[in-house]
Amino acid sequence: MGLKLYKKDTSAPCRSVYMVLEILNITDVEYVNMNLVKRDHYTDEYLKMNPQHTIPTLKDGDFVIWDSHVITTYLVNQYGKDDALYPKDLKKRALVDLRLHFDNSVLFAALKAAMVPILYHGEKTFRKENLDNIKTGYEFLEKFLTGLWLTGDSITLADICCVANISSLNEILPIDNVLYPKLTAWFERCSKQEFYIKGNVPGLQSFQELLKSSIQ
Ligand SMILES: N[C@@H](CCC(=O)N[C@@H](CS)C(=O)NCC(=O)O)C(=O)O
Known part of the structure; x- marks a missing residue:
């Protein structure tokens, strides 16, 4: 390969x-x-x-x-052996793409904006405007989540890409389960998946350590 x-x-x-x-x-x-x-x-x-x-x-x-x-x-x-993660059906695929663009332009953008001053400019606390960007991301996701997963009743690339960024954002601004119950439940569902445990958790732990050593 x-x-x-x-x-x-x-x-x-x-x-x-x-x-x-x-x-x-x-x-x-x-x-x-x-x-x-x-x-x-x-x-x-x-x-x-x-x-x-x-x-x-x-x-x-x-x-x-x-x-x-x-x-x-x-x-x-x-x-891929099938199209489950990224459906060939054009309408279903468009919904996944919609979330992927959201992930890139809202969630990752919020993560990057929050982390750059900490990692590269020696700042020790997150700027208010950057925390507000993260909240905006949480609010959108709470509205998007009408089913178990981000585009319906099965996991797609939308969930995988978004949860990678959400898991890091949650370290910066913990997701409030009262304000965002659907987002909290979705994040818990993602966290139990084997691919998340194997593929996301080790690097997320390194991110937690990086964050701790950068803001103390
Ligand atoms: N939208 C891109 C973002 C990639 C990105 O900006 N990655 C960061 C690290 S998390 C990076 O490469 N930063 C170095 C740089 O932009 O020069 C993606 O999803 O791959």
């Missing part, structure tokens, strides 16, 4: 890729650990591959893609 994944375990987008690899039972992957503090993502070699200098980046042979949403949809399309 020849897959190579450039990654960092604290990164929520990378963890969504791990969860999908777990579900698809893809084990033949070479993992390349990236140290962003040492600016591994700014080497000539990396920039040539991904000028946007983000992780995760996936190489499948000579084919290179980045952005966790693109990577996870590609993996299901290319290697």
Whole structure:
């Protein structure tokens, strides 16, 4: 298969890729650990591959893609045994895409905005406007959740990508179960899945440690 994944375990987008690899039972992957503090993502070699200098980046042979949403949809399309995680039906797929774009533009954006001042500018507390962005994400999800899962009654990439970011956001601003009962129940449901335990929990623990050491 020849897959190579450039990654960092604290990164929520990378963890969504791990969860999908777990579900698809893809084990033949070479993992390349990236140290962003040492600016591994700014080497000539990396920039040539991904000028946007983000992780995760996936190489499948000579084919290179980045952005966790693109990577996870590609993996299901290319290697999935069925279309359960990313339905071929265009309307069902559009609903998954809707949540994936929400994840990227609202949840990940809120996570990044909150973490950059802490990780790169030495700030010790989260800025109010960044906590407000996170609340906005929680409020939307509470409204989206009309069934067990984000697009209906089965797990899709929408749940996997969103829960990776939600699990990190929950470390910054714990989800209030009174304000957000549906979100709380969905998060608990996701947390019990084997793919979450294997693919998300170890990196989330590293993120918790990173956060603790950065804000104390
Ligand atoms: N939307 C992208 C976000 C990727 C991203 O920004 N990752 C962060 C780490 S969590 C990163 O690479 N930061 C370094 C940079 O942007 O230079 C995805 O889902 O993959």
